[in-house]
Amino acid sequence: MDAATDGNDSLHRLYRDNHGWLQGWLRKRLGDREHAADVAQDTFLRLLVSGRLPGPLESRRYLTQIARNLVIDQWRRLRIERAYLESVAHLPEPESPSLETRALILETLTQIDAMLDRMPDNVRQAFLLSQFEGLSYAQIAERLGVTVSSVQKYMTRAILACYQLVYES
Template identity: 60%
Template sequence: MRIIIINGALRDHAASGNMGVIDSHAQRGFRALYNDHHGWLRGWLRKKLGNACDAADLAHDTYLRVLASGTTPQPDDSRRYLTQIANGLVIDLYRRRHIESAYLDTVRYLPEAEAPSPETRALVIEALCEIDAMLDRLPANARTALLLCKLDGLTYREIAAQLGVSVSSVEKYVAAALRACYAALYGSAS
């Protein structure tokens, strides 16, 4: 099932291509939220992003996040709630663009025979964004210790000196980070 928002109405777009209307008491509140604030949200995002297409996409994604949350804000809190979600999506957009730009700069000068295909580039960029999000969810000490160990090749002793903690703490940070990454990838850290 894929949910599509069309003029504030929720549609269930089945794999067969048939579209059915999704309706319930709770979703009437969602439709009211959409109808009352969609134009405002698109304008706010357009001003923030300077791009009508990105604004429309992020406005749509904002409402999908509201729908996925299963809650509708109180009427007097609607714009703050929508703004909070939309701001997170704007940050995600900028992070993705930064990651994409850095990756494309890295592969730009590869010989044509070694350059990744557009499909491979898209998959790598998606994977890099997922890794970035996974790392962002780690506690700061665990993230720093993991990156210093795995990317910079520092020993635990060197990391401990840099962070001003014991080697034992670094071992715990790296182990916790690896468990969290494993759980994010495979669903369980056991």
């Protein structure tokens, strides 16, 4: 038996042994049978795409972690979508973005949110204070209780993350 066949058998066995359990676990937490079924399927799809199968003793823990992350991502996206739609709801019809533009903007906002979420707290705070409040590095350093050189390092990390986001897209 080759490695691909063995991997497919392992994935099939993992699905067979855990899909029903995972769907039930999600249904209890989400309160919605269809949403639970979708997240369970997405969990196994993510597992398939990753190519990493957990060992038999860690299967359920690994599956629940993937499912939790998927649910968090969905909630985050819904929160961003609601905020964006509220912000454009007051625009007159001719100024309102097309559905395609809205989808692109929402995707970009979701990527930015994920990028910010991956940053350490001080890096994220320094970046947001600089970009949205227009504070100087000295003002940021004072606000965060760190040195100006620390703020410079934080901003370097944040700008690098922005470049990576642009070039990954």
